[in-house]
Amino acid sequence: MRRVAALFCALLCLASCSPAPKKHSSTLFAMDTVMELQVYGDESVLASSAELIKELESELSATDEHSAVYAFNHRSAGLSGPALDVLSRAMDISRLTGGALDVTVYPLVLAWGFTTGQYRVPDKTEIAGLLEKVGYEKLTGLTLPEGAMIDLGAVAKGYASDKVVELWREKGVTSGLMSLGGNVYALGVKPGGDKWTVGVRDPFSDGLLGSVEVENAAVVTSGGYERYFEENGVTYHHIIDPKTGYPANSGLASVTIVGPDGTLCDGLSTAFFVMGLDAAAETWKSYGPGFEAIFVTDDREIYITEGLESSFSVMGSYDKSDVRVIRRGQN
Amino acid sequence: MVKTKTWIIIISAIFLLSLVFSLLIFLRPRRAGTAEIYVDGELIRTVDLDNDETFTVDTGRGVNTVLVSAGRIRVIDADCPDRVCVKSGWLTGSAPIVCLPHRLVISFSSDTGGPDAVAG
Amino acid sequence: MNVRRLAKDAVLTAVALGIYVVELQLPALTPIPGVKPGLANIVTVAAMFTLGPADAGGILACRLILGSLFAGNVAALLYSAAGGVLAYATMLIFRRVLTKSQIWVASVFAAMAHNVGQIAAAMALTSTPSIVVYLPVLLVSGVAAGLLTGLAAQYTVKRLGKHLK
Numbered sequence: 001m002r003r004v005a006a007l008f009c010a011l012l013c014l015a016s017c018s019p020a021p022k023k024h025s026s027t028l029f030a031m032d033t034v035m036e037l038q039v040y041g042d043e044s045v046l047a048s049s050a051e052l053i054k055e056l057e058s059e060l061s062a063t064d065e066h067s068a069v070y071a072f073n074h075r076s077a078g079l080s081g082p083a084l085d086v087l088s089r090a091m092d093i094s095r096l097t098g099g100a101l102d103v104t105v106y107p108l109v110l111a112w113g114f115t116t117g118q119y120r121v122p123d124k125t126e127i128a129g130l131l132e133k134v135g136y137e138k139l140t141g142l143t144l145p146e147g148a149m150i151d152l153g154a155v156a157k158g159y160a161s162d163k164v165v166e167l168w169r170e171k172g173v174t175s176g177l178m179s180l181g182g183n184v185y186a187l188g189v190k191p192g193g194d195k196w197t198v199g200v201r202d203p204f205s206d207g208l209l210g211s212v213e214v215e216n217a218a219v220v221t222s223g224g225y226e227r228y229f230e231e232n233g234v235t236y237h238h239i240i241d242p243k244t245g246y247p248a249n250s251g252l253a254s255v256t257i258v259g260p261d262g263t264l265c266d267g268l269s270t271a272f273f274v275m276g277l278d279a280a281a282e283t284w285k286s287y288g289p290g291f292e293a294i295f296v297t298d299d300r301e302i303y304i305t306e307g308l309e310s311s312f313s314v315m316g317s318y319d320k321s322d323v324r325v326i327r328r329g330q331n
Numbered sequence: 332m333v334k335t336k337t338w339i340i341i342i343s344a345i346f347l348l349s350l351v352f353s354l355l356i357f358l359r360p361r362r363a364g365t366a367e368i369y370v371d372g373e374l375i376r377t378v379d380l381d382n383d384e385t386f387t388v389d390t391g392r393g394v395n396t397v398l399v400s401a402g403r404i405r406v407i408d409a410d411c412p413d414r415v416c417v418k419s420g421w422l423t424g425s426a427p428i429v430c431l432p433h434r435l436v437i438s439f440s441s442d443t444g445g446p447d448a449v450a451g
Numbered sequence: 452m453n454v455r456r457l458a459k460d461a462v463l464t465a466v467a468l469g470i471y472v473v474e475l476q477l478p479a480l481t482p483i484p485g486v487k488p489g490l491a492n493i494v495t496v497a498a499m500f501t502l503g504p505a506d507a508g509g510i511l512a513c514r515l516i517l518g519s520l521f522a523g524n525v526a527a528l529l530y531s532a533a534g535g536v537l538a539y540a541t542m543l544i545f546r547r548v549l550t551k552s553q554i555w556v557a558s559v560f561a562a563m564a565h566n567v568g569q570i571a572a573a574m575a576l577t578s579t580p581s582i583v584v585y586l587p588v589l590l591v592s593g594v595a596a597g598l599l600t601g602l603a604a605q606y607t608v609k610r611l612g613k614h615l616k
Contacts (some may be wrong), residue, residue: 036448067349177447177448178448179449179450182449182450182451183450184448184449184450186447186448189375190377190447191373191375192367192374192375192376192377193376193377194377196447196448197445197446197447198446198447198448198449198450199446199448199449199450200449200450200451201446201449201450201451203451208446208449211446219448219450220450221450221451223451226451254451256451257451332548332549332550332553333548333549335552335553335556336557338553342556342559342594342598345563345590345594346567346591346594346595348587349586349587349588349590349591350587350591351587352587353588355589356584356588357588369525369577369578369579371577371578372577372578372579373578392526394456399478408458410471412522412523412524412526413524413527415479415483417452418479419483421571426585426588427579427581427582427584429573429579429582429585430576431527431530431573431576431577432524432526432527434576434577434578436577436579436581436582437575438581439551449538
């Protein structure tokens with residue numbers, strides 16, 4: 001009898017060893033933010049993805065004294081490798097947006113204290129003085145003019161997401177999702193065949209204003225709500241307009257860019273936030289397909305570009321009637 | 332030896348407790364916009380309950396025919412021996428429809444439409 | 452194992468199988484998988500308390516295997532086997548602490564153990580832990596079914612006990 005029982009137990013164990021769901025995820029802290037990675041299939045890519053991100057961080061950080069960017073800023077080395085690659089991508093976006101994204105705005109970001117958290121409002125003459133050092137077009141031949149410094153932070157996370165997706169594809173991963181501190185990239189579709197649903201944060205509350213359904217696309221939001229401080233009743237946020245030297249005040253509360261190129265989306269979300277709705281919409285129209293955008297104005301209106309018409313839905317305190325669609329054929 | 336009366340009390344307690352939990356589980360109204368179909372514990376399909384449709388699921392052990400109608404979902408045909416999944420009727424409450432011979436499970440989506448990730 | 456004992460076990464297995472097959476023909480009481488009276492266990496319980504664990508185990512194993520073949524549902528064997536093993540183990544324990552007039556108690560706990568085994572097997576095989584929500588319902592039915600078969604076994608032992616031994 002014992003043998004019969006043992007046989008049943010063995011059978012039961014054997015049958016219960018069926019393949020388990022293959023979702024793997026990991027969380028890491030890099031580039032001053034929390035990153036979450038999730039893949040279906042090969043678990044080992046998570047570790048190599050984390051390694052890749054840390055590697056990029058050590059090259060691209062403006063504050064890490066051992067980074068390539070730090071060395072470049074302090075005139076101890078020229079720029080090469082990924083940092084050079086990221087810089088040239090950022091320069092492309094600067095040209096595309098008329099300098100609304102500008103990697104040389106870094107001295108101003110330092111002056112406002114956004115890198116250290118020791119926030120202060122610089123006086124007018126200080127800002128005017130620093131503004132003279134700013135200007136991506138002065139960055140010719142890859143040498144920095146006197147007093148100028150660069151920061152690749154506005155595209156670093158987007159670039160990292162592109163590189164991680166590249167790695168995933170190489171390793172045969174067909175379905176995965178990452179959030180590099182709110183820089184989302186969705187590879188493929190969910191295992192059930194559905195598109196990934198990515199929420200868009202409401203700049204006026206802790207909740208979401210809506211969500212987009214995407215596949216093989218980055219979703220990146222920039223907004224003044226992400227980092228700011230108050231002084232004498234005035235709120236100052238972290239996105240500095242390279243033209244004025246002050247926090248961008250374009251009437252937008254947040255900009256979300258959706259598209260397959262994570263670096264482009266990351267850079268454009270910042271640039272469009274600086275440019276304001278009208279100029280950003282014009283840029284989108286002239287660019288042609290390649291990305292879509294969601295704009296939220298300070299008046300809580302939502303503008304989406306026509307490519308998102310079917311994949312974007314509002315939620316929370318927003319209503320469909322708050323959403324306006326920007327079309328290429330219109331002015 | 333434990334008195335018979337003690338056994339009766341223990342058994343009654345278990346019975347009543349289970350009864351309360353069963354009622355909670357089966358009568359708790361639970362509605363979701365999507366249902367999920369699992370085979371061998373693996374999510375193979377997410378079903379939008381707003382779209383009426385009939386489709387078959389080939390589980391590798393047999394085929395189940397699933398009907399989605401007016402926001403509800405059920406198995407209407409199966410080539411398994413016991414056909415319990417068909418007799419289960421519409422999916423209600425927290426108790427999933429289970430076809431043990433085919434290792435198929437249908438349940439309402441656990442996340443109530445929350446996004447997979449948040450940008451910002 | 453002598454021939455007399457073998458014959459007794461064989462007859463009891465046949466009786467259990469007969470009950471099992473007849474029960475299969477009854478319409479299902481509920482659409483919930485695993486909810487059934489399990490009347491064939493009258494034989495298992497009675498055998499356990501008269502012939503002893505070895506004979507009861509043999510009868511149970513044969514009935515489970517042949518029963519699933521007769522029902523044409525071999526896939527279900529794993530679930531009933533998981534339940535059967537747990538129920539059997541439970542009866543082994545209760546056998547030591549119960550008096551002759553408390554046989555039905557062992558049956559109730561064995562029935563509940565059977566349900567736990569069934570659910571555990573179903574959770575493992577479908578890799579879906581969420582179906583544990585069926586456990587309370589199965590326990591309700593298990594207590595009722597265990598009571599029914601237990602009392603029936605109690606009377607069987609009382610009336611036929613000496614013939615069985």
